[in-house]
Amino acid sequence: MKRIVIGTAGHIDHGKTTLIRALTGIDCDRLKEEKERGITTELGFAHWHLDEDLLVGIVDVPGHEKFVRHMVAGAWGIDTVLLVVAADEGVMPQTREHLDICEMLGLKKGIIVITKKDLVDDDMVELVEEDIRDFLKGRALEDAPVVAVSASTGENLDTLRSMLRTIADTIDERSREGIFRLPVDRVFTLKGLGTIVTGTCISGSLGVGEDVELFPFTRKARVRSIQAYHDDVKEAIAGQRIALNLQGLDRQDVERGSMIARPDTLLLTSRIDASLRLLKLPIKPIRHDSILRFHVATTQEEARLVLLDSDQIEPGQEQFVQFVFKKPVVVLPGDRFILRGSYAVQTVGGGSVLDIMTARHKRKTDTLRETYTVLNSGTELEKTAYHIMKGSHRGVRLETLSIMIGKDAALTEKIGLILAKSSDIKIVGKTCIHSTFWTNYKEKVLAFVDEYHKANPLKVGISKEELRSRLPVTDVQVFQTILDECAAVGRIVLEKDRVTSGAHARANQNDETGKKIVEALRSSAFTPPGLKDLAAGIGINEKNVRELLDRLAFRGGVVKVGPDMYFHPDMIEELKRRAIHFLKVHQEMGPSDFKTELNLSRKYLIPLLEYLDQIKLTIRKGDKRVLRG
Ligand SMILES: Nc1nc2c(ncn2[C@@H]2O[C@H](COP(=O)(O)OP(=O)(O)OP(=O)(O)O)[C@@H](O)[C@H]2O)c(=O)[nH]1
Ligand SMILES: [Mg+2]
Numbered sequence: 274m275k276r277i278v279i280g281t282a283g284h285i286d287h288g289k290t291t292l293i294r295a296l297t298g299i300d301c302d303r304l305k306e307e308k309e310r311g312i313t314t315e316l317g318f319a320h321w322h323l324d325e326d327l328l329v330g331i332v333d334v335p336g337h338e339k340f341v342r343h344m345v346a347g348a349w350g351i352d353t354v355l356l357v358v359a360a361d362e363g364v365m366p367q368t369r370e371h372l373d374i375c376e377m378l379g380l381k382k383g384i385i386v387i388t389k390k391d392l393v394d395d396d397m398v399e400l401v402e403e404d405i406r407d408f409l410k411g412r413a414l415e416d417a418p419v420v421a422v423s424a425s426t427g428e429n430l431d432t433l434r435s436m437l438r439t440i441a442d443t444i445d446e447r448s449r450e451g452i453f454r455l456p457v458d459r460v461f462t463l464k465g466l467g468t469i470v471t472g473t474c475i476s477g478s479l480g481v482g483e484d485v486e487l488f489p490f491t492r493k494a495r496v497r498s499i500q501a502y503h504d505d506v507k508e509a510i511a512g513q514r515i516a517l518n519l520q521g522l523d524r525q526d527v528e529r530g531s532m533i534a535r536p537d538t539l540l541l542t543s544r545i546d547a548s549l550r551l552l553k554l555p556i557k558p559i560r561h562d563s564i565l566r567f568h569v570a571t572t573q574e575e576a577r578l579v580l581l582d583s584d585q586i587e588p589g590q591e592q593f594v595q596f597v598f599k600k601p602v603v604v605l606p607g608d609r610f611i612l613r614g615s616y617a618v619q620t621v622g623g624g625s626v627l628d629i630m631t632a633r634h635k636r637k638t639d640t641l642r643e644t645y646t647v648l649n650s651g652t653e654l655e656k657t658a659y660h661i662m663k664g665s666h667r668g669v670r671l672e673t674l675s676i677m678i679g680k681d682a683a684l685t686e687k688i689g690l691i692l693a694k695s696s697d698i699k700i701v702g703k704t705c706i707h708s709t710f711w712t713n714y715k716e717k718v719l720a721f722v723d724e725y726h727k728a729n730p731l732k733v734g735i736s737k738e739e740l741r742s743r744l745p746v747t748d749v750q751v752f753q754t755i756l757d758e759c760a761a762v763g764r765i766v767l768e769k770d771r772v773t774s775g776a777h778a779r780a781n782q783n784d785e786t787g788k789k790i791v792e793a794l795r796s797s798a799f800t801p802p803g804l805k806d807l808a809a810g811i812g813i814n815e816k817n818v819r820e821l822l823d824r825l826a827f828r829g830g831v832v833k834v835g836p837d838m839y840f841h842p843d844m845i846e847e848l849k850r851r852a853i854h855f856l857k858v859h860q861e862m863g864p865s866d867f868k869t870e871l872n873l874s875r876k877y878l879i880p881l882l883e884y885l886d887q888i889k890l891t892i893r894k895g896d897k898r899v900l901r902g
Contacts, residue, residue, distance in 0.1 A: 275326060275327050276329075276447075276512040277353065277441050278351045278512060278513075278514065279329055279351055279355060279437070280332040280347055282344070282357065282371035282374075283336055283359075284357075284366065284368045285336035287362065290302050292355070293319055296321065296434070297331065300317075301313070301319055312336075313333065313334070314335055314337070314340055315343060316332055316334060316347040316459070317333035318332060318333070318514055323438060332473070332514075334371075338366065341613070344374065345378075345568045345611045346571040347458070348371075350472075350475045351473070352512070353383050353384075353441075354375050354382075355383065356372060356375075358385065358388070358405055360388065360389045360397060360421060361389055361397070363405070364404055368408075370619070370620050372412070372414065375413075375414075376412065377611055377622070377624070382417070382443065384417060384437065385418070385420070386421075387419065387422070388424060390423040391425050398421045405419060418436050447475075450681060451681050452534065452681050453535055453538070454474070454475050454532060454534050455473075455509070455515060455517065455533040455534075456473070456475065456530075456531075456533075457527060457529055460524065460527050460529065463518075467519070468518070468519045468523070470527055470531070470533065471515065472533070474509050474510060475511060475570070476511045477511060477681065478508055479499070479509045479517075481496055483495070485517075485519070485533050487527050487532070487533055488534070488541060488603040489532075489601060490526050490527075492526040494521045498517075499517055501514065502514060530570075530571050531571075532572070532603045538676065540629075540630075541602065544595060544596070545596050545626055545631060546627045547593075547624055547625060547628075548625055548645070549586065549623070549624040552589070554589070559578065559586050559621065559622075561579065561584045563577070564577055565615055566612070566613040567596055568612070569610040574600055575615060576597060577596070577598075579594060579597060580594055581595060582641065582642075591624070593645035604626045605626065606629060607679055608626040609625050627645075627649060629676070630663070630673075630676075644659070653678070654691060654692060657674070657685075658707065660677040660678060662710075664705070664707070666706070667706075667747050667748070668748065668751060669705050669706075670703050670704055670705075671685055671686060671689060671703045692705075701750055702748070702750045704748050704751055711755070714744065717744050718744065718765070721735070721743055722765055722773070733773060733824045734768070735773075736772075737767075738770070756772065769827070771827065784821075786813060786821060791825065791841065793810060794841040795843065799840075801841070801844075803837065804818050825839075834880050848881065852870075855870055856898070862898050862899075863898075864879070867898075882898060885898065
């Protein structure tokens, strides 16, 4: 069955609620106050099986100028509008304001319903129709069908029904894909059931038993049951009026204006980029830094307007702007908003959200114009690449990217893969990095390693951890992949935890001085020369000898037994062999046994014994050593 949501719009007392009652039999004015005063103050809801295969949800809005913010909340999720104009009054202030709002919310379809036809003669109906046509010239609903009806006599209600049927056929059913969002328009508690919230599901779907997160208070709850148009259902789908029974939630954790979504699929933001169009005259220009009311979905927040390209926005003009909110909001890119004055309360403009994770911009720069072009009219791929670019060297996790572009996880991954295929970005694990930063990071790695060798010519290389700490912050996995790519083309060599430049590593392979040192150690067997003697023997300074020895030790060319004490590896093997032999025969070995066995001086004795403990060949027992199990 196809599901669409239609809304009413129009001036106070023009017969919106009466019309819905005449069409559906449902009275949307449910409050006592509404009945007493004869006006609508809150949103009203009805549903209607227009055909077997068409279910129409109806949102009836108040016409009173004091309740325009409720009208915005109601109109936000609708597919099409019934613009109601009373035959005895014609176009009035809220006819205009409501139509402005519908247009700014992006509504392109609707029906103009002239009501109270029974109160006037046909000439008057014709006059009002002309008046309306004039008023609609050049606007989105210019070609919308017009019908004059009477709720009292029922005249032409059938024509209206068939017009609705026709329009419904032209409306695309909302996809159940996308991020699930339910802006709450009503909250109440039912005895035995607990908290119930209602709203129009604007995208995605949600099943019974799922966990949800509620904004702005970031509370968690579980969906106990779902009703769509008073029937129990297993799943809430975009385009339906929904009531959720939420478990594990206090009444005060949710209110009109709250947003419900799956956990971690939305976030709160205090600063957004947007495109703003001001309504035409008689709206006054608005200055940079003005405080306004920002209406989105069922919520409104106070916002400071940052004009990025000028100091003032003129009536009818469109500009790239930023909003800074007093309290954070939950929005997604593409969301339409309505702007109203905060003192003289009137609708002044509206537009769409472009970026919900943005930074403070330097105003009036050329780069901003490029940014605006991408965000406002770029392709999905261009926009996504832009957001990944914002992640700089650190990149953007796919979960975050999904919120940044307002697409669900599956689609986000698909877009990411397309970008990766065309080499615009790189994906490592779940992190996306723009190629610009990927390449730049590699350059930084290579430059840093080369610099390091220049400063420490005799050292093996820099430790990975040290290198990472000197470069821009990024994920460990990303860092390792960058190193691997550099190593794959021979620019660096990775050995244990060391990073060496390829050139440096190759130059060291036939290092004459190193060979001399190794030879000196071999020929002196168990009584290797100290650093000073080695230095004198080879003719380089002591510091260089130490660095060379450390480098040799790193690669296994020599063995470091203690501070400034190195042995040839063959000697160490011999030592181990003899110690094992002795211990197998005698079970234990004291320092004096060891001394005689190897004919060692005291100087080498203790460090070598400790070395054997350290490599876990032996274990100390009093002043003796035994073989470790
Ligand atoms: N004679 C006649 N009266 C009508 C018709 N439609 C509405 N009315 C009357 O007009 C008055 C206002 O109707 P509502 O339906 O409450 O108007 P509304 O547009 O919902 O008003 P708000 O929600 O407050 O903006 C009521 O007294 C209705 O009985 C009609 O077709 N014929
Ligand atoms: Mg009403």
